[in-house]
Amino acid sequence: MRVLLIEDHKPLVKALRRGLEEEGLAVDTAEDGEEGDYKARTASYDAIILDLMLPKKDGLSVLRDWRKDGIKTHVLCLTAKDTTSDKVNGLDIGADDYLTKPFQLEELLARLRALIRRSHQVKDPIIRVHDLEIDTAARIVKRGGLAIHLTPREFALLQFLAFHRGKVVTRSMIWDHLYDEYDENTSNVVDVYIRYLRTKIDKGFETPLILTRWGEGYMLRGDRE
Amino acid sequence: MRSIRFSLIVYFLALLAVSLGGISWLAYRSLAETLREKQGSTNALIESQYVTLCKEARIAFDKRLLNRAQTLGHLARSSRPLYEPLNALGAVSSPLHPQGAWNAALWAQQGVNRELVWMVRKLRMEPQKRWIEGTEIYIDVPDDFVFSADATHGQEYFLAYTRHGQMFQRSESAKNLEITFDEQLIPTFMEQHAVEHFDNIEPKPGLHLRRITIMEPVTRFRYMTFDKEWQYLRFATRPRATPSGRTEAKTQKEPAEAMRPPSGEVTIAPVIYIQYAGSTDVLERRLKDLTDDRDEKLAAVAEETREARVALRNRFLWICLAAFAAIVVGGTVLIRHGLVPLDRLSEAVSQVSAKDFRLKIDQGALPRELQPIAARLSKTLDQLQCAFDREKQAAADISHELRTPLAAMMTTLEVALKKSRTPAEYRELIEECRASGEHMADLVERLLALARLDAGAVAIKSEPVDAAGLARQCAQLVRPLVEERGLTLRVHADEPVPLESDPDKLREIVTNLLHNAIQYNKPSGIIDLDVSRDNGHVRLEVRDTGIGIAPEQRQRIFERFYRADPSRHSDTPHAGLGLAIVKSYLDLMGGAISVDSGQDGSTFVVELPADGPSRA
Numbered sequence: 001m002r003v004l005l006i007e008d009h010k011p012l013v014k015a016l017r018r019g020l021e022e023e024g025l026a027v028d029t030a031e032d033g034e035e036g037d038y039k040a041r042t043a044s045y046d047a048i049i050l051d052l053m054l055p056k057k058d059g060l061s062v063l064r065d066w067r068k069d070g071i072k073t074h075v076l077c078l079t080a081k082d083t084t085s086d087k088v089n090g091l092d093i094g095a096d097d098y099l100t101k102p103f104q105l106e107e108l109l110a111r112l113r114a115l116i117r118r119s120h121q122v123k124d125p126i127i128r129v130h131d132l133e134i135d136t137a138a139r140i141v142k143r144g145g146l147a148i149h150l151t152p153r154e155f156a157l158l159q160f161l162a163f164h165r166g167k168v169v170t171r172s173m174i175w176d177h178l179y180d181e182y183d184e185n186t187s188n189v190v191d192v193y194i195r196y197l198r199t200k201i202d203k204g205f206e207t208p209l210i211l212t213r214w215g216e217g218y219m220l221r222g223d224r225e
Numbered sequence: 226m227r228s229i230r231f232s233l234i235v236y237f238l239a240l241l242a243v244s245l246g247g248i249s250w251l252a253y254r255s256l257a258e259t260l261r262e263k264q265g266s267t268n269a270l271i272e273s274q275y276v277t278l279c280k281e282a283r284i285a286f287d288k289r290l291l292n293r294a295q296t297l298g299h300l301a302r303s304s305r306p307l308y309e310p311l312n313a314l315g316a317v318s319s320p321l322h323p324q325g326a327w328n329a330a331l332w333a334q335q336g337v338n339r340e341l342v343w344m345v346r347k348l349r350m351e352p353q354k355r356w357i358e359g360t361e362i363y364i365d366v367p368d369d370f371v372f373s374a375d376a377t378h379g380q381e382y383f384l385a386y387t388r389h390g391q392m393f394q395r396s397e398s399a400k401n402l403e404i405t406f407d408e409q410l411i412p413t414f415m416e417q418h419a420v421e422h423f424d425n426i427e428p429k430p431g432l433h434l435r436r437i438t439i440m441e442p443v444t445r446f447r448y449m450t451f452d453k454e455w456q457y458l459r460f461a462t463r464p465r466a467t468p469s470g471r472t473e474a475k476t477q478k479e480p481a482e483a484m485r486p487p488s489g490e491v492t493i494a495p496v497i498y499i500q501y502a503g504s505t506d507v508l509e510r511r512l513k514d515l516t517d518d519r520d521e522k523l524a525a526v527a528e529e530t531r532e533a534r535v536a537l538r539n540r541f542l543w544i545c546l547a548a549f550a551a552i553v554v555g556g557t558v559l560i561r562h563g564l565v566p567l568d569r570l571s572e573a574v575s576q577v578s579a580k581d582f583r584l585k586i587d588q589g590a591l592p593r594e595l596q597p598i599a600a601r602l603s604k605t606l607d608q609l610q611c612a613f614d615r616e617k618q619a620a621a622d623i624s625h626e627l628r629t630p631l632a633a634m635m636t637t638l639e640v641a642l643k644k645s646r647t648p649a650e651y652r653e654l655i656e657e658c659r660a661s662g663e664h665m666a667d668l669v670e671r672l673l674a675l676a677r678l679d680a681g682a683v684a685i686k687s688e689p690v691d692a693a694g695l696a697r698q699c700a701q702l703v704r705p706l707v708e709e710r711g712l713t714l715r716v717h718a719d720e721p722v723p724l725e726s727d728p729d730k731l732r733e734i735v736t737n738l739l740h741n742a743i744q745y746n747k748p749s750g751i752i753d754l755d756v757s758r759d760n761g762h763v764r765l766e767v768r769d770t771g772i773g774i775a776p777e778q779r780q781r782i783f784e785r786f787y788r789a790d791p792s793r794h795s796d797t798p799h800a801g802l803g804l805a806i807v808k809s810y811l812d813l814m815g816g817a818i819s820v821d822s823g824q825d826g827s828t829f830v831v832e833l834p835a836d837g838p839s840r841a
Contacts, residue, residue, distance in 0.1 A: 009629045009630065009632075009633055011630065011633035011634075011637070011657055011660055011661050011664070012629060012630075012632055012633035012636060014633075014637075014657060015633050015634075015636035015637035015640055015654075015657060016636055018637075018640050019636055019639065019640040019643070022640065022643060022644070053625065080624060080625035080626075080628035080629055080632075081621065081625065082624070083621075100628075101628040101629055101631070101632035102628055102631040102632035102634075102635045102636075103632060103635075103636075104635075104639065105635075105636050105639035105640065105643075106639070108636075
């Protein structure tokens with residue numbers, strides 16, 4: 001899952017990036033409003049973390065413009081302003097969630113996960129495919145009752161497939177959502193991760209769940225298949 | 226606490242009471258004086274009337290006495306002289322008379338029986354004739370002529386005397402009285418003055434009489450002639466102007482012409498003295514009546530005056546009371562009415578709250594006296610509102626400035642604790658935490674500096690400083706940052722510029738200004754730092770080639786947390802406090818800061834007195 005972090009306080013950016021990446025999220029960052037605006041318009045993100053006090057163009061203006069221009073990406077506002085009127089104002093302009101500094105990283109992550117689920121129209125944090133159980137909140141994957149250990153990147157990939165279960169996702173879609181702006185786009189990195197995932201999910205089971213659509217991409221088995 | 230309304234009413238009423246009392250007292254005094262004068266003049270009039278009436282009463286009384294006496298005199302003059310034989314008593318008494326010897330002889334011869342008859346004027350003895358000139362008078366007084374003790378006239382008396390004091394007739398009423406005849410004084414006085422004589426006598430104790438004595442010449446008298454035979458000794462009528470006229474012998478039996486004394490030898494007519502007296506009781510009664518009448522009138526006037534004065538006093542009292550009551554009511558209403566604007570102002574002030582500092586009152590509708598108060602209050606409230614807003618903003622700013630690094634630190638810590646890491650990773654994360662902590666500590670330090678400045682707890686040292694050297698040191702401090710940003714810093718401070726000042730504060734000021742110049746400069750910009758001495762002042766100038774400051778922002782940049790770009794976060798922990806601290810320090814050091822700004826950058830100029838802050 002790929003998120004955009006727009007925040008001008010460098011130590012916070014650094015800490016957040018590390019925290020989010022360790023959760024398997026791909027993180028793009030922007031240090032001012034204009035840069036953040038540009039990135040949000042040019043790439044597709046599963047969620048955006050937006051600080052409201054930014055140089056050049058403040059967060060509320062940026063958000064207002066996005067909503068005006070039809071950009072529907074879910075936005076979590078991050079701010080030091082904690083009065084109710086500030087929150088109401090932010091939510092009214094089009095923020096999907098609101099978090100006041102200082103915050104618990106866990107809370108930020110949970111809210112972010114919820115936003116990502118919502119952006120993929122998924123409500124139940126536990127996604128079940130045949131005998132595979134993906135708990136997106138606890139980040140636990142089980143198949144046939146047995147827990148499977150996945151790296152954050154593998155989990156992110158499985159989650160992305162699960163969000164689109166029964167539908168083909170292309171390699172570029174996977175790339176766009178799982179890798180950040182600094183990752184080197186090599187042609188087979190997605191295939192490599194699919195192979196890792198298959199080894200952990202499908203190996204030893206009769207029904208393969210990760211299917212390959214030649215010339216198109218990959219797909220997590222839907223209910224009809 | 227005293228109420229203005231109450232005080233005003235009390236003062237007003239006190240003033241009113243004093244003035245009303247004073248005016249009433251004066252008016253009463255003058256009116257009472259007028260009344261007294263009126264009473265005095267009325268009294269004088271009554272008194273003079275009384276005196277006049279008394280005088281008139283006395284005159285009337287005297288006139289009556291005179292009238293009676295004169296009437297008696299007329300009677301005496303008109304009465305027919307009598308001739309009566311002498312009697313023994315007359316003979317006895319006659320020697321008392323100076324020429325009584327003749328009387329006695331006559332009485333003895335003629336048998337005159339009246340008490341007092343004779344007026345001997347002349348005695349001539351001739352060889353053949355001897356005759357005496359004299360008269361016998363009897364006043365034929367009617368019985369009721371003398372009033373006897375009636376209410377109107379009182380008791381009256383009369384007495385008739387000869388010239389020599391011999392009483393020859395008196396009224397019945399005078400019989401028992403010893404009324405003397407001052408024969409020496411009265412005739413002499415009367416002959417000299419030829420007038421009536423009044424006097425008061427008291428013939429017996431308790432009987433006061435007013436007496437008039439008049440002198441009456443007797444015109445009808447006879448000559449009494451006698452010859453040697455004493456046969457014709459009889460009175461003859463005094464001859465008239467024509468001595469040739471014959472007398473009627475038959476009727477008058479007058480002596481013959483020859484017996485008449487020769488003309489030229491007749492001397493003055495004999496006179497008698499008539500005294501008429503009346504009891505002064507009548508007069509006294511009359512006078513007493515007049516006195517009583519006068520006293521009555523005086524008392525009436527006094528009573529009238531007293532009543533008028535009382536009525537006047539009461540009227541003034543009522544007027545005062547009515548005026549006082551009216552003004553108590555009217556004054557209360559007026560004062561209440563007059564204080565309505567104050568109430569409105571008070572109401573408006575009471576509606577001022579921390580949420581709304583506006584004074585909700587139409588200042589134009591207030592009276593002129595209250596307008597400055599309302600205006601001043603309004604202004605103060607506006608300033609308070611600004612200060613309040615600024616404080617609120619400052620609190621929000623402080624929380625924001627602290628929360629962001631705090632969030633960074635906590636996030637870093639959480640990341641660090643999330644899983645076990647290599648020592649290098651821990652070190653890196655802890656370093657980040659320390660950086661955030663330093664950032665916050667720096668910020669807190671600045672806030673504390675401002676708080677100390679506000680509390681007046683910052684002491685400014687004064688020691689010799691070389692401003693040029695200090696500027697070079699500061700430039701050295703910020704040079705790494707300058708180079709990191711790709712900027713150029715030029716210091717124009719070659720000559721030493723000595724100065725009496727606080728080097729720590731001065732360093733902080735210059736560093737702050739340089740940081741600002743770095744932060745707001747455009748890429749590859751230039752920063753100039755000038756130090757010069759000018760007319761007793763040391764001048765530090767920091768010029769940048771940055772974005773400039775809009776004119777409306779130039780005054781505000783020295784406010785706390787104010788930043789020309791409100792959403793601008795910086796790497797340095799200035800948080801919009803730098804210029805506020807600079808300004809506060811300069812205020813303490815007796816210096817000043819000004820800013821000039823245009824399209825191609827801003828210039829901050831610091832001016833400091835070369836010989837330190839004046840202690841005056």
